[in-house]
Amino acid sequence: MPQTFPSATYTMTQEKIRLGKMLFNEKRVSIDGTTSCAKCHPFSYYGADNLEKSRGNFGKINPRNAPTVLNAAGQMSQHWRGDRKDVEEQAKKALLGKASFGAPSYEWVEKRLGSIPKYEELFKKAFVNDKNPISVDNYAEAIGAWERTLSTPSRFDEFLEGRSNALTQEEKAGLKTFMDKGCTSCHSGALLGGTMLQKFGVVSPYWEYTKSKKIDAGRYNVTKKEEDKYLFKVPQLRNVAMTAPYFHDGSVKSLRDAIKIMAKVQLGADLSQKETQNIYLFLQALSGKLSEDIVTLPILPQTN
Template sequence: MKKLAVVGLVSAALFGAATYSIAVQRDSDSALLREARKYFQPLPKEIPAPPDNPTTKEKVELGKMLYYDPRLSLSGVISCNTCHNLATYGVDNIETSLGHDFKTGGKNAPTVLNAGFQIAQFWDGRAKDLEEQAKGPILNPVEMAMPSPELVVERLKSIDEYVKAFKKAFPQDKDPVTYDNVAKAIAAFERTLVTPSRFDEFLRGNTKALTQKEKEGLKLFMEKGCVACHNGVDVGGNMFQKFGIYKPYPYQDPNDLGRYNVTKNEADKYVYKVPSLRNVTRTYPYFHDGKVWDLREAVKIMGETQLGITLTEEEIDKIVAFLDSLTGRIPENALKLPVLPPSSPNTPKPQK
């Protein structure tokens, strides 16, 4: 009997300790969630559209076709998806993208996923929204190299199925096949490219969505000050910041002046848009120049250049683990290749 009593007491003690441990963990998780909600918001289902370009099914379908169509380039080889490959999380995973005639630009291609949540487009913020951004690469001689909007429109108007699709997408327009509407349709499609992740589940109250290591990484991410710039619904993308506050960025090209090229303000030299960290484990290489391929190195550099701190290897491990929780689900429909309409005998031919 005495033995049974002792066993009973030990079992009760262990059960009590386990219950206490669970309660402590629950309280700790709740505190972490409350703190995280001060800095972050979960992704909505869709990126809000501007009043002059409401998102419609017809516009999204047309925009998807245009996004994947290489005929928007002079050579007929390069599409939006070439540099912003949706199968690889909206990037091309190289330092700087290959464009027309094998030219390369000076910046790493940022992901198109969730991009519409951001304050502006491009690393220097020269485009105010997705519509303005969509117009840039098509006419850029280093990228898709179309010589004029008129040639873009001429190609599209020569393809009957595109003419019909533009009429469906822009029924109020007398002449719907315009360069402005090309940009509006692509932007409408891009506003559907939202990638919810386990971190969003956590922010909505499911504290089991993150592993213990990821939670520790999130705690460090907030405590170390990363959230000063990487916050909000997109975990970044909502401000501009000088790269090299406490220490120069080791790979900085002195001729790349960042936002200064747009504003001509001395204070904007080496200032860039803070990138979103969503899907960051998939969108290597990192930074505006694509010089860093290892996320661990990128985190280390950020600690030194932006926060003035040296992170330990263990801290870097935990922060990288948290960043992986930001890897989201790409919409299935976006990954299904559209069947593009055939050219006609009158379609302007590809050029070198």
């Protein structure tokens, strides 16, 4: 598990990270003055929000469940449909999102930030070579720099590094079941997911088991390609025990139920109660400790 998730496109500096942490919590760039990145990704709920679907500006309901922002920068793309290439693009486009920040334009956002004197100073320090440092691109890059530090190693990493007693016997049994059943064919890599798009409901229609209120066609709604129907990004499993409810629509509250549903609709497997419990216990071991920096709120600049 890497300590940070660096980018080949963007540089990470302490000045950008500090500014990005503040902007992550900044509400004044939303149309209603109450919406920030932290509204849908509070760390009190491990970077998710414990809702089926998030509430954006003026309480508008987002179309999908908010995944955790922890470790998100290490994934292949962002959003359930994989339609944001990285955390920087996600931060920028969320500003204009009708059910997120709802800003009328990027220029409006830049004007709002420029009206707060302290931000002018902080943007200049973070983007020293820019003639006009306060821009939405730099806003997004700074938030991305902060989010690229949100790594949460767990006992599972200690186990992978050779400390065999880092996991209990039950958790080890759960890991074995997890691998033997074929879960790792999709939940792979350092984050146990986030590396590919996959059809939700390979064996059976997912909604028959999730009891979803609405059938979401996933990536098909982006590409209009028939082969992309019900395709979603495979979610990472890091901190999954802390980020209920589950799936793209938050339709399942119980992690044990989510485990059984995934086995059924993806693999055609009916897990026994013992197998389900063992996998459940293994997934608990993927919960990492949040650093002091993650849980400490920044003091934001005052409006003059």
